[in-house]
Amino acid sequence: MVSRALRPIALMVIAAAITVGMSAPLTANNSADASGDGFDVGNWSDPDDKDHRIRWNPCQPAVTFAVNAKLAGGTASARDAAVADTRAAFKRVSNRTGIPFSFAGRTAEIPTNGKDQSWSDRQKSAEIVVAWVNQSRAKFRTNLMSDGDGGYPSGVGGWMMRAWTNSDGNWQAAIGRGFVVLNAAHNSTYKAGFGSGVTRGALLLHEIGHVVGLGHVGSTAEIMYPTMLDRQYSRYKTGDRAGLSRVGKSLGCISGASDAWPQI
Numbered sequence: 516m517v518s519r520a521l522r523p524i525a526l527m528v529i530a531a532a533i534t535v536g537m538s539a540p541l542t543a544n545n546s547a548d549a550s551g552d553g554f555d556v557g558n559w560s561d562p563d564d565k566d567h568r569i570r571w572n573p574c575q576p577a578v579t580f581a582v583n584a585k586l587a588g589g590t591a592s593a594r595d596a597a598v599a600d601t602r603a604a605f606k607r608v609s610n611r612t613g614i615p616f617s618f619a620g621r622t623a624e625i626p627t628n629g630k631d632q633s634w635s636d637r638q639k640s641a642e643i644v645v646a647w648v649n650q651s652r653a654k655f656r657t658n659l660m661s662d663g664d665g666g667y668p669s670g671v672g673g674w675m676m677r678a679w680t681n682s683d684g685n686w687q688a689a690i691g692r693g694f695v696v697l698n699a700a701h702n703s704t705y706k707a708g709f710g711s712g713v714t715r716g717a718l719l720l721h722e723i724g725h726v727v728g729l730g731h732v733g734s735t736a737e738i739m740y741p742t743m744l745d746r747q748y749s750r751y752k753t754g755d756r757a758g759l760s761r762v763g764k765s766l767g768c769i770s771g772a773s774d775a776w777p778q779i
Contacts, residue, residue: 553737553754555730556761561678561686569676569728571690572772573764577617579779580605581641583624586649586699596707597715601645604719611756612727613764619779622646626694627657634659635675635692642779643693643726645719649700657696669704669743670697672722677775689769691776693726695719709749717749724755728762 558566571578580601587597598621605616622640625648629637638644649655650667660671672695678688697718709716720738731741737754751759 552733553752554739554758554761555732556728556758557730559676559678559688561688563686565686567678567686567688568762568766569674569688569690570762570766570769571614571727572769572776573612573614573766574768575615575773575778577615578643579617579619579641580643580645581619581622581624583622583644583646585623586647586655586702587697588702593707597647600707600709600715601719603709604716604723607720607751608723608727608759611751611759612762614727616643625655625657626659626696628659633675634694638692638694639779642691642776643695645695645697647697647699647702650698651700655699659694660696660698667698667700669701670695670718670722672696672725674726674728679771679775681771687769687771687775689772689775690726690728691772695722695726697722705743711745711747711749713743713745714749717746718743720749720751720755724751724759727759729755729758732758 557569559569560566582598582601584594584597588594602618608614609616619641622644624638624640624644625646626634626638626644628634648657648660650660650662659673660667672693674690674693676688676690678686680686704713705715705718706712707715717738721743724739729739732739732754734740734754735744737752739755739758
């Protein structure tokens with residue numbers, strides 16, 4: 516049944532990963548979970564004061580994602596490797612959340628807000644778009660990445676949520692669009708793959724973590740720590756995995772989400 520009330524919630528998260536060697540203190544909006552600083556998940560309180568976990572509907576056939584890797588490397592093989600790393604990162608997120616993801620192919624899209632439309636309304640190639648950007652070139656820049664005190668970050672990830680009431684007047688809410696933009700100026704900082712060092716795989720896992728509802732944490736052991744560090748392995752750690760389990764399939768389906776968010 517089509518929901519009787521549909522509205523975009525004025526609730527969007529954009530969170531950045533800082534390149535190695537820089538610090539980024541936690542803020543109130545990125546505070547660690549009360550049970551510890553290993554993971555951070557969020558809730559939205561509806562007008563009836565009921566809390567809803569901020570998450571995707573894990574029961575849709577698939578959450579689609581497309582990749583714009585034009586600036587991910589100087590050769591075709593380097594760009595292919597970036598796409599492969601992105602697909603591998605989504606597979607890891609799916610394994611931890613139970614959310615099905617489907618690769619919709621390559622795209623020329625760069626997530627950015629328009630004059631009269633938000634990035635989430637403009638997105639056409641997939642429900643999540645991952646794109647490498649160049650903030651010094653108008654054709655390849657995005658207004659979703661801000662220039663801070665230390666310059667542009669290595670990456671930014673975000674989501675858009677909508678809420679609606681069902682035929683019984685009960686509120687439901689779900690994320691339905693997401694984005695990741697990665698700073699091509701930092702390409703040389705990140706090693707391909709998910710091995711040791713400062714890797715592109717870890718950066719992708721971090722930003723996609725934001726896309727599915729995770730916030731920054733205070734523990735340096737976790738991928739969701741806001742500074743990209745030199746690690747022995749680029750994989751989700753204990754706190755990351757705990758957070759991913761709290762935004763995934765274990766919480767059940769979100770009724771009406773496909774009406775609120777036409778799938779791409």
